[in-house]
Amino acid sequence: MQMDKSPPTIIYILLFLATLLYYIFSKKHTKKHKLTPKLPPGSMGWPYVGETLQLYYKDPNIFFSDKQKRYGEIFKTHILGCPCVMLGGPEAARFVLVTNVDLFKPTYPKSKEKMIGPSALFFHQGQYHSQIRRLVVNSLSPQSIKRFIPGIQALAISAIDSWASCPHPINTFQQMKKFSFEVGILAIFGELEREKKEELKKNYCIVDKGYNSFPTNLPGTAYHKALMARRRLSQILEEIMSERKEKKLLDNDLLGHLLNFKNEEGQTLSDDQIADNIIGILFAAQDTTASALTWIVKYLTDHPKLLQAVKSEQKEIYLANEKGNKGLTWTQTRSMPLTYKVILESLRMASIVSFTFREAMVDVVYNGYLIPKGWKVMPLFRNIHHNPEFFDEPQNFDPYRFEVAPKPNTFLPFGTGAHSCPGNELAKLEILILIHHLVNELRWEVVGPQDMVEYSPFPVPQNGLQARFWWEPNTQEN
Template identity: 70%
Template sequence: MKTNSRESHEGAKLPPGSMGWPYIGDTLQLYSQDPNSFFASKQKRYGEIFKTHILGCPCVMLASPEAAKFVLVTQAHLFKPTYPKSKERLIGPSALFFHQGDYHLRLRKLVQVSLSLDAIRNLVSDIEAIAASTTDSWVTGQVINTFREMKKYSFEVGILAVFGHLEARYREELKKNYGIVDKGYNSFPTNIPGTPYKKALLARKRLSKILSDIICERKEKRLLEKDLLGCLLNSKDEKGQVLSDEQMADNIIGVFFAAQDTTASVMTWIVKYLHDDPKLLEAVKAEQREIRKFNKENNLPLRWAHTRNMPITYKVVLESLRMASIISFTFREAVADVEYKGYLIPKGWKVMPLFRNIHHNPEFFSHPQKFDPSRFEVAPKPNTFMPFGSGVHACPGNELAKLEILIMVHHLVTKFRWEVVGSESGIQYGPFPVPQEGLPARFWRESTN
């Protein structure tokens, strides 16, 4: 494949598609409707590769498994991860997902080690304790915002994975300031005082200070912890260089950012999907009650081995990941002119593999709009199911995410029943899809039997 100069792509032409209005392109169209309909209608009209213009950038959209693999795996070096500068400032420029090459590889390995199966198998009882304390406040008879509550839970699990057991004062400060950054992240990026984005920038500075204090304290104690901060602190590259406090802080905030909303969205959808399918809910309850009964009789807590043996629940998790497709697409940028299937992708253009379109394609998943966990009794075809992305930039925390979801489901179905309040349908994008208004619901304790 030739990628060096425009001349070498003589026969290649730009993909079909419309660039919309001058400068704003199709951005308004994308944001004024359900993004899924926007992408689906484009795909229907132009096929699996098409061009458009959104958020001030010319883009090529790719909606086939082969194209996603081409961009994310086989030719990943030709497509760098790209984020708007305003978002990079809030997370921190040294966070691993803004990079390619040696630095990215080094950081990715560190994050992978701290979130590997070996590392997280020891967190089960701690995560269960977080699930219990999060849900304790739900049974007052009041309507709760399920998504907001799940965000609290996933943030606490994130803190556990990054720092192990962290002092309450640090935890509260982190939570408060991260919440402000989170609110400003998808707001209009302006430096005007009082705006959500400006508040977020100031909160981000405070986060750096808090993290610097925690890092300093940990260095003094010289503890050899296996959590993420421990892995970052003990890392040296081949020249013996250690990571700076800023690099560590950016990557810690990057992990919080990657771990919170996405996992919370999936758990919110699971609460809805189970609520909407009483038969399936009964099957999940029966599976989880067996585990609970065994533990009660033998006076055991929930253990790692149990979470590895929840076949029905696990298929519900996979189908929720497919159906909700929290990450609808990912942004890359061509670092050279690239030719794909006779089409030219010019250097500097954004390239977006559309995961949701692939997950909802009837060719790969029959009746894609139907929630059917049994479809995962057979492994999906390669590159048709990518809830955590693919290739060198795939989410390194996917096993932790699945573990915390399984533990929360175990906790919910064995101890609670619930009803969804208000609208049964409707999706909000912020930017991740969540049920309307965060899925307001009422929870009651199950009478223990």
């Protein structure tokens, strides 16, 4: 009898089932792969502490740029107790800050929110944020800030006068902080009684000292003192507001805009909401502008030829104004091309706001990578400003590079999108005015070490840039 060589039917059935299972499984597998994009490359460091120690141990700028070199423009890490995705490219910054703002909310530590006040606009998004922002943008627009020029000029003259009268070196950053605070007060309140201004200044300084201290609310700690001073600030602001309301002063300054605000339903802002926003704006304005000014003094000191060129640009305006006897005009502040480029290049080099924080409100996929819900997202402005693809020889201080406009989204000293800086025109105006008086009327030398960078939290030259200032010969006869 001949044997049947064909395999039994059961084998066919098994083979068929195996193929079917393989097919189903592999389909499922690819599907799963497609639905679950991977996390960006990078290291999450040690359990709990993540990479926080490395961040503090190294200069944060070196930490971020080393990471970008190793992993590329998007990478993950774990710092200050939070898993984070860092974004070092212009498109990614635009994705988070401009085109997908609804997916990412602003995020700050609770202790900072408590200190400034929870109603400050930058803690919010949506309708409340855009309503307050509109007021701030309007009252700090070029059209509105023109009228501050005489006031800012008087503050600049008084500042440099005090530096030249000081027999010993001064901390440039601390002096610039005094100046930028006064300009902030001017922009918010217009003219303010001396006594009220001094009270505000005294308490604001205590809040400022406690803001970056460890948040332990025990009597005697800087944080506790700051919270007490913050309460006092609210009281002073309430007094100023009720005086304004009594006198029905509908001034056109920022406080006036906040007091006059009514939404579509006719609701006004509470005193607490106004106070939180005023303190928030003072915070946003002071250290940033003071840090920029301090870096400009350092860069001009380091580049004597450039300083000479800036001096001759400014001297022409000074002489046209009868050696400063006539005030600067808006048109003159708009005709300082070299000084303006020095400001832009200083903002690029120093990248005062090196990065910002947002939090993903849902799982987001960017460029094939998953940004999980709840993770922090940090667009790294400094990495963009120091990328040789966008800025040739980025470590060189070269204001003339700004003769050609930077590529879109590569120059973001004031951020971009829904939360970009509404104070940028005021900041540039006060810097131009201070530089005008500084280079025309004073000479200076930097003393002591100045090559390291300190963080306050914004970058500042070592020891705040200690410098000695004296009058430029022939200027005092005015």
